[in-house]
Amino acid sequence: MTITRRGLVAAGAAAASAAQADSAFWAVTAERVRRHDEAVDGYVRAQTNSPGSRWHGGLADADGLHNGGSAAGLAGAFTTALVTRQSRHYRSTELLHRLKMALDFLDRHLTPDGNVNLLFTNFNSPPDTAFAMYSLAGAASIARRAAEREIEKLVEPFVRRCAAGIAKGGVHTPNHRWVMCAALAQANALYPNAGWVRRVDQWLRETIDIDPDGMYSERSTAAYNGVVNRALTVTAIRLNRPELFAPVRRNLEAMLYLLHSDYEVVTEISERQDLNTRATMSGYWLALRALAVRDGNGMYETLARRFDPGLSDLLNYPELTAAGPTPAPVPDNYERAFPALKIARIRRGEISATMLLNGSSRLFTLRRGAAIVAGVRMAGAFFGKGQFRPQQAARAGRGFAYGQSLEAAYYQPFDRVQPVGVDRWYELRKERQATEMCRLHYQTTVTEESEGFRARFQAHGTADVPVAIEVNLAGDGTLEGCQRLDRVPDAWLLAGPHASWRVGGDQIRFGPGKAEHRYTQVRGAEPKLPGVSVYLTGFTPFDHEVLFSWAS
Numbered sequence: 001m002t003i004t005r006r007g008l009v010a011a012g013a014a015a016a017s018a019a020q021a022d023s024a025f026w027a028v029t030a031e032r033v034r035r036h037d038e039a040v041d042g043y044v045r046a047q048t049n050s051p052g053s054r055w056h057g058g059l060a061d062a063d064g065l066h067n068g069g070s071a072a073g074l075a076g077a078f079t080t081a082l083v084t085r086q087s088r089h090y091r092s093t094e095l096l097h098r099l100k101m102a103l104d105f106l107d108r109h110l111t112p113d114g115n116v117n118l119l120f121t122n123f124n125s126p127p128d129t130a131f132a133m134y135s136l137a138g139a140a141s142i143a144r145r146a147a148e149r150e151i152e153k154l155v156e157p158f159v160r161r162c163a164a165g166i167a168k169g170g171v172h173t174p175n176h177r178w179v180m181c182a183a184l185a186q187a188n189a190l191y192p193n194a195g196w197v198r199r200v201d202q203w204l205r206e207t208i209d210i211d212p213d214g215m216y217s218e219r220s221t222a223a224y225n226g227v228v229n230r231a232l233t234v235t236a237i238r239l240n241r242p243e244l245f246a247p248v249r250r251n252l253e254a255m256l257y258l259l260h261s262d263y264e265v266v267t268e269i270s271e272r273q274d275l276n277t278r279a280t281m282s283g284y285w286l287a288l289r290a291l292a293v294r295d296g297n298g299m300y301e302t303l304a305r306r307f308d309p310g311l312s313d314l315l316n317y318p319e320l321t322a323a324g325p326t327p328a329p330v331p332d333n334y335e336r337a338f339p340a341l342k343i344a345r346i347r348r349g350e351i352s353a354t355m356l357l358n359g360s361s362r363l364f365t366l367r368r369g370a371a372i373v374a375g376v377r378m379a380g381a382f383f384g385k386g387q388f389r390p391q392q393a394a395r396a397g398r399g400f401a402y403g404q405s406l407e408a409a410y411y412q413p414f415d416r417v418q419p420v421g422v423d424r425w426y427e428l429r430k431e432r433q434a435t436e437m438c439r440l441h442y443q444t445t446v447t448e449e450s451e452g453f454r455a456r457f458q459a460h461g462t463a464d465v466p467v468a469i470e471v472n473l474a475g476d477g478t479l480e481g482c483q484r485l486d487r488v489p490d491a492w493l494l495a496g497p498h499a500s501w502r503v504g505g506d507q508i509r510f511g512p513g514k515a516e517h518r519y520t521q522v523r524g525a526e527p528k529l530p531g532v533s534v535y536l537t538g539f540t541p542f543d544h545e546v547l548f549s550w551a552s
Contacts, residue, residue, distance in 0.1 A: 025305065026289070026321040028314055033086040036311040040081045040089055043074055044098055054108070057101035061120075068109050068116025069132040074102040075155060076135030080312045083146035099154065106158055114165030126169025127176035129162050133183035134234075135312075136162060140190050142315045156191070163187035167199045174217045175224045177203045178231035185238035200239065208232070208247040213340040214254030216247075221258055221265040222274035225251055226283025233287045237317065245294065248287050255281065256299060257336045257345050260352040260367050263306055268354055268365060269341050276362075276374070278474075282307045289320045298328025335448075337395070344400065346448060350506070351550070353453060355400045355446060357393035361526055362472075363402055364446055366453060368550050369506030372474040375529055378457055380440055380540070381466040383408035384524030388442045399447030406441075409434035438462040440540070452549035459542040468520045469536040469546070471510060472529040477503035481511070482534055488521060492534045499534050510548045514538050 048055045048066065058066035059074055078099040081089035089095045110116060115129045122128055136159050143152035166183050181203050184196040209217040218224045229248045236244035258266040259281075267277050281288070285307045292300035301324050314321055336345045342358035352367040362375035380386035383406075390402040411432035414420075420428055439461040446455045459467050471494075473479070481499040482492035492499075498511025513536055520535040521528060538544060 026309075026314065026324075028084070028086070028311065028321070030086060032308070032311050032314070033084060035308075036077070036084075037081060037088050040077055040095070043077055044095070047074060047098060047101065049101070055105070057103075057105035058109075059102075063120065065119040066105070066109075067118050067120075067128075068106060069118065069128055069135075071102045071105045071109070072116070072132035072135040072158075075099060075106070075158075076139045076312055078102065079139035079143055079151060079155065080315060082151060083143050083148045084311070084315070096151075099151075103154060103158060110158075110161060111165070113169070114161040114163075115169065116162075122172075126166050127171050127173075127179060129169070130166050130176070130179040130183035133159070133162055133166065133186055137183070137186035137190060138312050138316045141186070142312065144190070145315065145318075159187050160191060163191075163193070163196055167193075167196050173224075174209050175220075175228050175231070177206065178208070178228050178235070182231035182234040182238075185235040189238040197239065200235065204244075208244075210247045210250055211340040213338040214250040215269070215338075215341060216251065218270070218272050219341065220270045220272040220274050221255065222267050222270065222277055222279035223283070224272055224274075225255070226281070226287075229284055229287035233290050237290070237319075245291060249291060249295070252284070252287060252291065252300060254338075255284070256330050257334065257338075257347075259330060259347075261332065261347075261350045261369060263303070266343075266345070266354055268356055268360070268362065269338075269343060269358070280306070285309050286313060286317070286320070289324070290317075292324045293320060293322055296325045298325040299330050301325050302327040302330055342393070344395065351452075353448075357390075357400065357402075359389055359391070359393065361387055361389050363388075363390070363444055364400075364453075364455075366508065366548055368508050370475055370503040371477060371501050371506040371508045372503070373471060373501075373508060373510075373548065374474040374531065375470070375472040376455065377470045377472075377526070377529075378442065378444065378459070379468055379470075379522040379525035380442075380459055381519065381522045382406055382440045382462070382524075383438070386440065386465070386522060387525045388444070390442075390444075396445065399445050402442070402444045402446075404442045405439065408438045410436040440465060449547075451551065452547055454545060454547050456545045457542065459540050461540065463540055465540040466517055466519050466522065467538050467540060467542045468522055468525075469544075470520070470529065471499075471534045471536075471546075473501050473532040473534065475501075475503040477501050477532075479532060479534070481513075483515075485518060485520060485535070488528065490532050491520060491528065492532070493518060493520070494534050494536050501532075507550065508548060509551055510534075510546050512546070514544050 048058050050056050055066040059070040060066050078095055081087045111124045115124045116132055117123045118128045140152050140155040140159050166180050171177055181200045184200050188196045216228050232244045232248050267274050288300045288304040292304055332347050334347050344355040346353040350369045354365045361377045366373040378388040390404050392403045441461045443458040481496050482494050485491040485493055493515050494513030495515035496513050498509050500509045516538045
């Protein structure tokens with residue numbers, strides 16, 4: 001969802017009109033109910049309906065696995081439709097039967113501890129049960145708000161059983177702690193239990209794992225930032241702990257400077273499975289909207305309005321449908337350092353650059369709109385260990401400098417009696433005299449210029465080492481100015497003055513080219529990146545500049 005010109009004009013009108021418009025923006029509209037009903041129709045079709053089957057009432061994933069969390073999700077979606085007056089499924093006998101099927105599945109598959117299984121990896125899992133609690137406690141809460149006590153009574157036993165497992169259970173990862181807190185906070189808001197609150201406080205005594213740059217420990221901008229922000233927001237609301245909004249604010253403030261022009265997030269810093277993926281801040285909606293309302297933050301309102309929340313969230317947190325601030329532009333012209341993350345970010349409107357100063361082989365990434373340079377790497381054919389992974393990377397004058405030094409040698413025989421068995425060759429090699437020493441020194445500088453970004457690649461030391469620079473491109477685009485490398489899929493050689501990568505109406509040009517050999521898949525280097533890669537090649541001593549620009 002985008003902010004329309006009409007919406008911005010309305011937001012700038014008189015206060016009463018603006019408040020009315022903002023309230024309508026987040027209202028439980030017929031369209032939102034219709035979309036939820038369509039989703040429920042799909043869930044009904046997909047729900048396993050095989051009486052006598054162990055999986056009856058569950059929901060199979062793409063691999064045919066029926067997880068407890070999916071059944072909880074069915075319960076949440078079905079309950080929302082059953083108690084919403086505008087829904088086609090309001091008080092539907094058939095959908096009530098389907099809800100009971102999902103809950104019967106849970107009854108059979110909850111472990112004695114009260115936990116669900118995530119069949120592709122985790123068993124008797126308190127954290128996965130905590131994720132399921134969003135649906136279960138949400139269903140009970142929505143039913144209670146709608147005065148549908150009989151439906152709440154169907155769900156209540158599962159909230160209690162799951163909370164019992166969560167209250168004594170352990171975790172795998174940092175974010176799990178806060179999801180467990182959110183689960184117990186939701187359960188306690190429905191069915192007060194001092195033991196559940198004590199368990200929340202026990203986890204919270206560890207303090208929130210947020211660094212000076214505003215990132216949680218997993219640095220997962222596409223996945224677990226949103227998970228943590230949602231968990232802390234829910235805990236803050238349900239236990240009336242406003243201090244828990246503080247880390248959420250810090251993370252959201254950081255994320256304002258980790259956005260590309262299309263509102264995708266920078267994922268190059270992640271330490272989880274979302275590393276180098278493409279995603280938005282859709283998982284941040286609850287936190288964005290809560291703090292937009294609470295703090296009157298128009299930038300958070302702008303981001304929240306890009307994502308349409310689920311009907312369940314609007315019913316479960318009606319305070320988030322209140323009038324909020326006037327949307328305000330998010331930052332789009334800045335240079336910002338993230339010392340703890342060891343990156344630097346540059347935005348100039350449609351242009352978005354990330355300098356990776358953290359030792360990554362992807363030295364930097366670059367976007368102009370939809371045209372994306374997803375990574376720039378350099379490697380030399382140097383004794384099978386020539387991938388450039390900077391040992392030093394920092395701001396240097398007007399630009400950024402990266403460096404690495406490598407050594408390799410040959411080894412003399414021992415001048416003593418020294419048996420060398422098959423199991424001690426590498427252990428003893430360090431005791432041998434090294435001769436024929438070879439060295440390779442890499443240096444790259446990247447500087448912002450009026451036309452774009454200029455990168456200078458240098459490699460020197462041992463002579464005649466083949467060098468390859470890889471420029472990896474992302475998006476469904478058109479490449480011009482390059483020669484295909486027949487032996488490597490999606491690989492091209494830049495021998496001419498420049499290459500151009502065009503995606504829709506957006507373009508990045510880079511060059512001049514250099515093509516002194518065709519040895520691009522260098523022994524010992526990291527495998528080629530997915531997608532289209534353009535190579536520039538040469539030999540040491542190597543010194544070549546490439547300008548990445550936006551010229552037509």
